[in-house]
Every structure is written in C-alpha cells, then in structure tokens.
Amino acid sequence: MNNLQSILSQINETLHSLPDWNNLSDFVSEFHHIWLKLGNFVQQELVQARIEETETQYQSPRTSREKRYYTPLGEMVVKRRAYVTSEGVKVKVDEELGLPKDKWLPMVLELACALGVSSEFPNSHRLFQKWTGLDVTEKTLANQVEHTGNQLQSQEFKWRESYRSIYANFCEFFYDI
Numbered sequence: 231m232n233n234l235q236s237i238l239s240q241i242n243e244t245l246h247s248l249p250d251w252n253n254l255s256d257f258v259s260e261f262h263h264i265w266l267k268l269g270n271f272v273q274q275e276l277v278q279a280r281i282e283e284t285e286t287q288y289q290s291p292r293t294s295r296e297k298r299y300y301t302p303l304g305e306m307v308v309k310r311r312a313y314v315t316s317e318g319v320k321v322k323v324d325e326e327l328g329l330p331k332d333k334w335l336p337m338v339l340e341l342a343c344a345l346g347v348s349s350e351f352p353n354s355h356r357l358f359q360k361w362t363g364l365d366v367t368e369k370t371l372a373n374q375v376e377h378t379g380n381q382l383q384s385q386e387f388k389w390r391e392s393y394r395s396i397y398a399n400f401c402e403f404f405y406d407i
Contacts, residue, residue, distance in 0.1 A: 233279040237272050244268045266363045270304040278308050284323050285311050295321060297329065300338045304363035338362060339378050346375035 244264060251257035285291070291311035299306045310321045310329070323329065334342075341362065345354035355368040366374075 233275045237275050240268060240271050263363075266303055270301070270306060270363065273301060273303055274306045274308065277306065280327065281308055281310055281323050284326055288313055288322055290314070292319060297324075298333050299330075300334050300362070300364050300366075302335075302337050302341065302362055305365075334374055338364070339374065342371055342375050343378055346372070 244267075248264070249257070249260055251260075288311070290313065292314050293312050294309050295312055296307060296309050299308070308329075310323050312319050312321050315322075324331075342354075342358055345358050348354070349357070351368065351372055355371050358371060359365065
C-alpha cells in the first residue's frame with residue numbers, strides 16, 4: 231500500500247509540474263521525457279514491491295544485492311536478498327520471478343538492434359538514448375548490438391545444420407526404399 235501511495239504521489243506531482251506550452255511539438259517532446267521518468271519510477275516501485283513481497287517467504291537473508299536492468303523506460307535498479315543454501319549463496323527471488331542475469335532486457339535489445347541496422351551508429355545511439363532515457367556509451371551500445379547479432383547468427387547456423395541433417399536422413403531413408 232505504501233508503494234501505491236508513493237506512485238500516486240509521484241503521478242500527482244508530475245501532472246502539476248507540466249510546463250505551459252505554446253508549441254505542441256515542444257510540449258510533446260517534454261511530456262515524453264517526463265513520462266519516461268515517471269514510467270520508470272512506477273515500474274521500479276512495482277517490481278521492487280513484488281520482490282519484497284516474494285522474499286517474505288524466505289528465512290535468514292545474508293546480504294542485499296543491487297541489480298540494474300535496461301528497460302524501455304530507462305535504467306531500473308532493484309535490490310534483492312541473497313541467502314545461504316546448500317549450493318552456496320543464492321538470490322532466490324531471481325529464479326522465482328524470472329529476473330534475468332543480463333541487464334539488457336529483450337525489448338531494449340530489439341530497439342538497439344533495429345536502430346543499429348537502419349541508421350549510422352552515431353544517429354542510432356542518439357535516438358536510442360532519446361527514446362529510452364538510457365545513458366550508455368556509443369561503444370557499449372555497438373558492442374551489445376554486435377553481440378546480439380552474433381548470437382542470432384549462431385542460432386541460425388545451428389538451425390541450418392539441423393535442417394540439413396534431417397534432410398539428409400530423409401533422403402537416405404527414401405533412397406533405401
């Protein structure tokens with residue numbers, strides 16, 4: 231309930247701080263920037279509340295760990311607790327809530343890759359930062375796009391090899407008949 235009040239308070243504060251405007255384009259640009267910040271705040275509050283709710287079922291936390299995620303609304307930082315288990319120290323909530331190890335969420339990677347292949351990279355970087363509010367260097371973004379491209383290419387090669395193997399077995403089967 232405290233998180234809901236915090237969210238509603240932030241929304242109310244944001245609505246009251248909207249600028250007066252005489253140019254729709256300028257207003258929409260400013261509103262988009264404000265909305266990204268507000269959306270990121272709401273998203274982070276909701277995710278953190280769910281983490282804390284889930285962690286109430288666990289016993290004896292050892293330490294608190296911070297994790298950062300790149301989302302379409304900006305960088306989200308959450309805190310999770312680590313627990314001593316028979317397998318060592320684990321952050322139990324990561325698995326239970328499907329919190330990924332990689333900070334780059336799929337929607338953000340999709341946007342980065344789409345921009346990376348459709349425009350010169352300095353322009354892609356500028357648009358990526360503008361649309362997501364994420365402050366990453368051009369080099370970091372380029373490396374992530376390249377890494378994702380390599381992974382997709384590797385998956386495609388594996389698929390092609392599987393297809394060739396199935397096709398060869400199919401042809402061999404009918405040749406034997």
